[in-house]
Amino acid sequence: MTSSSMMKPTLEVVRATKTQRVCEIKGADFHIGRLPNLDLFIDDIRISRPHARIQRLPDGSYDLMDLDSQNGTHLGGKKLAPFQPVRLRDGDRIKIVEYELIFHQPGPVVHEPQDDGTTVVGSLHDLSSDHLVKRSKHPAEALKAILDVVRALGGGADLGEVLSRALDGLMDVFPQAERGFIVMAEDDGSFPLAAYRRRQGHTSAPTLSRTIQDRVLREGEAVLIKDITVDKILGDEGSLVSTIRSAICVPLRSHDCKTVGMVQLDRLGDSEHFQEQDLDLLAALALPIGVVVVNDRLLKEQASWAAAREIQRALLPRVQPQIPGYTFWECYRPAQVVGGDLYDYIPVEEAGSSSNGMQRWAVTLGDVAGKGMPAALVMAGICPEVRHLVRAGAPPVDVLSQVNRHVYDHGVAGRFVTLVTTMTDSRTHEVTVATAGHPHALIRRAGGLVEEIGRDGSGLPLGVSRDATYRATLVSLQPGDVVVLFSDGVTDAMDQKGRCFGLDRLRINLAEAPTGVAGVGESILAAVRDHFAGRSQFDDITIVCFGRDPS
Helix, strand or coil: CEECCCCCCEEEEEECCEEEEEEECCCCEEEEECCCCCCEECCCCCCCCCCEEEEECCCCCEEEEECCCCCCCEECCEECCECCCEEECCCCEEEECCEEEEEECCCCEEECHHHHCCEEEEEECCCCHHHHHHHCCCHHHHHHHHHHHHHHHCCCCCHHHHHHHHHHHHHHHCCCCCEEEEEECCCCCCCCEEEEEECCCCCCCCEEEHHHHHHHHHCCCEEEEEEEEEEEECHHHCEEEEEEEEEEEEEEECCCCCEEEEEEEEECCCCCCCCHHHHHHHHHHHHHHHHHHHHHHHHHHHHHHHHHHHHHHHHCCCCCCCCCCEEEEEEEECCCCCCCEEEEEEECCCCCCECCECCEEEEEEEEECCCCHHHHHHHHHHHHHHHHHHHCCCCHHHHHHHHHHHHHHHCCCCCCEEEEEEEEECCCCEEEEEEECCCCCEEECCCCCEEECCCCCCECCECCCCCCCCCEEEEECCCCCEEEEECHHHHCCECCCCCECHHHHHHHHHHHCCCCHHHHHHHHHHHHHHHCCCCCCCCCEEEEEEEECCC
């Protein structure tokens, strides 16, 4: 029995007949060029900064496009026209100056229904274990086969290894199967190959028809099919048409009936076709395989959450600034294990700082669109950039402008960031505030008056436009004044009737809050908690208060 070890699309980088490295193609867009932040960085002056792009299409196939490079991109010996996509196939050789990039895509190959002639001759909708065993003509044999596959699933930390062993077991249970493979169902709509087995003498790639994809992977139905016409492209030599005579395909399900993958066994021969009892048995065998896939994902997700949480904890300030005459208070409550909000206290490194604290320092509060791990990781990439600029003495407007360009050039599409930056001088008691699409800072004056800082001067969120401009507002702090920074999780907090806490309620609460920085912060937090009591927290909630001590 033969296996395929490469499970995800890759580029093999070859120079002077020697393979230098193999890069996994991740995401929907894979860029090649002479910029260190690109997916495939090649440090060669003859290669353009952005040189070429590989794009994943909705059906799981890939296109190659030259980005109007200086020395061109060649595919199969032909130079590509700039910005004209060309379909890539497994084994294609891309030439960029003296570098050869070999594209490997292990499959499966997807065929449209009008091309594959697929005929569904049997199907199953109820895939519960009780139902499947009852349907079996030989329940004892079915249970024994299930136990054999479960035994094969035990041991081995790598999911690919475990699934490969499971396929070995399935090929033993179904001796008429000439090929078998398992694909995963990813959240982005792709179906990467997780494991592949074939009998000796069979070299064709795994084939997934559009009919199977729709009924099994999208609708969660198990099917028995016949006559899938495979049109295998052979480059300039034309094509070779062959047919899968019989196949059984069943979804891999989670405990909540979500499809997490699929297993297919097929046969090209004209005899020994699969029967309905084979479909029943494979559906039963798929149950423990689905459990293994789900458990593996949960373990990886938990590990990723734990790592992200530790990273985020490291980014949050460990201590409050020790500034004579000033007090600080903060509250950080992510809606999930990690969040997309981040606040920071950053001293400005300058000569003449007092022995017991910096004379100027920044307080920042940001929010990434969305929540959870993706938002947290985006914020983790922004935080060091903000710290570096502030410590170097850059004023708030320059901080926002430079970080905006950084997010625009290197950020994640659709993940814009809002940020408010304040710079306080403890010698003059003046605060400079600049805002990028974030809720405006508020000041509760010692006498109870509430002011909104820079209401008409907010710029665009970071990452929306590379040329966005920002303005600063300068305010003076008197003894007893408190500055309040907050994320929109405060004003957007909903009660059980779907009503938001809102800015007006925040201003009223702020005006009526006890004196002192801690009194103001605790009052806001208590009011927001009371508002959404009985309802789960919808968004990250972050509040930072600082101000001058009363006289």
